[in-house]
Amino acid sequence: MEQKEPLLSFEFADSNDKINPLTFQNPLRVITAHKIEDVLPSFQLVQEAVEIGYYAAGFLSYESAPAFDPAFRVKSGSSMPLLWFGIFSEPKHEYLNSTGDFTTSEWKPSITMDTYDQAINYIKQCIESGDTYQTNYTIRLHSKFNGDGLAFYNRLKKAQSSHYCAYIHTGEQSILSASPELFFHFHNGKITTRPMKGTVKRGASHEEDTANANWLYHSEKDRAENVMIVDLLRNDLGMIAESGTVTVDKLFEIEQYPTVHQMTSTISAQVSETASLVDIFKALFPCGSITGAPKISTMNIIAELENEPREVYCGAIGYITPNKEALFNVPIRTVLIDHRSGDAVYGVGGGITWDSTSIGEYHEILAKAKVLEESPVEFDLLESLLLDNGQYFLLEEHLKRMGNSAGYFGVNYDAKKIKKNLNDFSYENNSGLVKVRLLLARNGEVTIEGQPITQQGAAVEVVLAGEAVDKSNPFLYHKTTNREVYTKFQKQMPSEAFDVLLWNQDGELTEFTNGNVVLEINGKLWTPPLSSGLLAGTYRDRLIKTGEIYEKTLTLADLKMATKIFFINSVRKWREVHLL
Template identity: 40%
Template sequence: MTPHCNRPFSQAEIAALLADLGNDFVFLETAKISPDNSTSLLFSKPVEYLQCRAADDSNVFLAKCQEKLDQGFYLAGWFAYEFGLGLEARLRRLQPSADTIVAELGVYGRPTIFDHQTGQWNRPVELQPVAAPQPGRISNIRLSQNQSDYEENIARIKSYIAAGDTYQVNYTLKLLFDYSGSADALYMQLRRNQLVSYGAYLGRGQRRILSFSPELFFRKQGTCCMVRPMKGTSRRGRSLQEDAELATALHNDRKNRAENVMIVDLLRNDLGRLATMGSVTVTSLFDVETYESLLQMTSTIRGETPDHLALSDLFAALFPCGSVTGAPKIRTMEIIHELENGPRGVYTGAIGYLAPNGDAQFNVPIRTVVLDRGRAEMGIGSGIVADSEPGNEWRECCLKADFLRKPRHDFQLIETILWAPNEGYWLLEYHLDRLQASAGYFGYAMQRQELHDRLAAYADDMFAGEHYRVRLLMDRQGEITLSHSPCPAPLYRTLPPPGPQPPRAKARLAEQTTSSADTFLYHKTTHRQLYNQLWQEADQQGYLDYIFTNEQGEVSEGAITNLFIERDGIFFTPPLTAGLLPGVLRRYLLEIFPEQVKEKRLQPADLNAKGVTLYLGNSVRGLVPVELGNTP
């Protein structure tokens, strides 16, 4: 098994990687690949562990770490949020019990590194296929605090803000749950829910840490140190176009900009404590990044550090990350300690590695699960500002449990393409445009030229002088499956001519309604259970298709077709916002005949109104005149 370049590891590759690791390891996974972050690192077989407890001197601990680095070792592991209390004299009185471990780093030889851009390992690696671990069971999910106490603490935070003690407090609590089964299976399940840039999976004895963080804390390469705080979020749209519109709105939103600038100023000051004079610059501001379920605003700050930067200076200046405290940092950390009902632990601390050449990279562990002998916790929180509404903040915390409760659907992208004799694939570029848009939206790998070549070779090998329906399936890794079957020539591949029509097929209105908010209606995927079920029913009953209505009672589409009505030579089709697939034939007709084909919201009564002809169509069947049969 060889991982592909420019793609994250597949689930099968992850299973193979984890199979023989034993109990002590650090796996730092890059599943959202970018030019400046394209490697995954695996540390195994530690020589020893370095631990810092709350009662220990953090500078002595960091000096021991430096000794190991000077000996040529790598260090990889985690720092708890509470490690930061020992770095600041004013906060030391707030430290947890003396024996609490606040940092743990394994001492390792050279890690195994995979470069996702080149598809190359730094040493020979043979991944042998293994059976995927059996799924485990999450149960007894609960919050560490009740709503009344939570809302009371939010009110207290707002009073501190009003008094001028703080501008923003990142207030957190914990999701507690029980888990039975393999920790590897849980990691594989949750990484499928959230492919991120700075994932991590750590093992030490029976304890596991599973982190699915999109946020970089800091990266140090040579003398350049970079931080990239995240602050400001928006929901995702239902398509790339809607994502772009929402990203622009987020980028320009005054409230989100103000919160982002507040944290940028804090981290710029932190970085300025260790950087050379005048070298700290904000290299990008208000960037918007796309993740599975949301859009996230980030900014990037860089500074040049002295040639021989002590770890104690690095951590004293930066730790913990200002994006998980609030501003001003020290006073806000005091408020956090007063109101939160227990140590955060690794959540909002740091996970990453230190290299013997002075390079380092750590994430901010959000969406991070700590699992130990069947008991698990995941920290959750939000930034509280002056106009935060306690009830809304509580509901947001409850929704964050969906990351655990609602597994992401496994699905493939589909295109169904007509191949015609002496013509080849009809509207192929339209099909590939749609596939590429959905691949971009869901984060699937797609190589367009490779697809062209594959389809051309497939046609050369398979097709004779008749029409074929070609089905293309593409998985998250960009792997393609092709199949085909003979099909009739389409009736109309353009607008029907005026005059008598052939006998009409039958269609029915479906009892079930769809929701125009359902993202999957806008993309052609294998996640279409209702549509598959009703299409099979229609076929068995001799109907061409079922026609759906949305939650507003508007007509949307068929299970396998788009819908058009014709009146006085003008064709009307529902707009995409009604909740329907951007069909290839639909796009073709709208673009080629803009004066005759128009979008319009339609009601069921419009379908059999006087003087109207109803059509259903797709790029394989063409445009087919139909009449409504008996409604269910």
């Protein structure tokens, strides 16, 4: 049963990037505005409530913009409040959890690819004629929702790992915002904004991911896009700032999220003592990162091209405290659910410049919408090490690989702590051969397990996988306890088989489920490259560096040419195998 009373939860980062959970319930009053002429008087009531010691929490829709500047043009037809704020005595410092379930139907775009292409071409014409330098063009994805909105929010939040998440349930509607973007933070007379412009999808491997992030950092298109918005926000802040205090604190920072890398810049200023919260919104709203520049003429283009109102998407969600601190996000990565109809809407878009291409921007949209389908998987990082009479084999290589994966997944990694735990374990297990299982949890907790290694016999049989693996799956490139892709094949292999040889959608050999593969062809030893979709085995890397084996793409046909097949890993080292 969906809750009827308003319930609001914020998980916003403070100035030190520490998440401060606040939950608001049982409002003393709810202030809403459905007409443009009612927005400023309603906002004034919100400000008055804060001035006498209450908290205010809620949102403004994008379509409330003309209240702050009549020159702003927006789409008509929104049924959502333009302004909605609850007034509260005080919040609870707690997270909201849910044990409920939910379902969504397929998310379908509101426009066709042809219409999208026409819109991009029209924006380029407007750029050519000087009406805009950059336009943030967005579309909607629609779905049918059934179940617990809070449960969906918690999944989105985990999938996105954002710093400005919010759940707002008004009774009839729920807003699930997993936004990574700060609109502004106002505290003790200082205001900070952090516009987000520039996106690239995450790579599957550590190497590909690092390359993608570096590409974004050096991308002339994305830098131009970002600096346009920085200039716009500097100008906006200048309307409320004390003279000479507007500062660009950070430029072109790359932030990492589960599905994308984003480029951000940080601008701050000291606000004039006479400026009110309404004055701040008059200067800044809507955020330039989700309009484009120049703001007025670009918003005209948006209103003409977009076929639906944005509503809370691209508006502002946040709270104001009695000590005049205000913290608002830009509601991107945000789902709006109407519980009366079961309709769910997700807005997504990007900044269009002269260098933009329809296909490139559409791929960026798909990357940003991926969060809707992501089901977060709980896992630990894993390394299997050989302990030989108290000495670890390839220890530094294992720790480097774990450190790279920790950076990729955002896992707390303390090399000194891990080494100490390993040394303590080796001190107590200093004789014989032991397979050591090193586990690292997301919070940095270390677990070490060990088991004696039995002598291996002669060559054993392996089988070829009955279907391909998807080489874009990140878990092929990182060793974790999420071994679903491997256990599926292990369950299917016959009892007499030692392991399963995997191959990808391009017909390229990749690896075994527990080790790397080496083929002897014409007297030379070959192993597949990482780009085929496999784990960078530490023993494999050592053999490549010493020139004992070589990398090249191997296909299923190469199996017939191989005179020998080897299974290798850092625990068992070499083992010859035969294909059943």
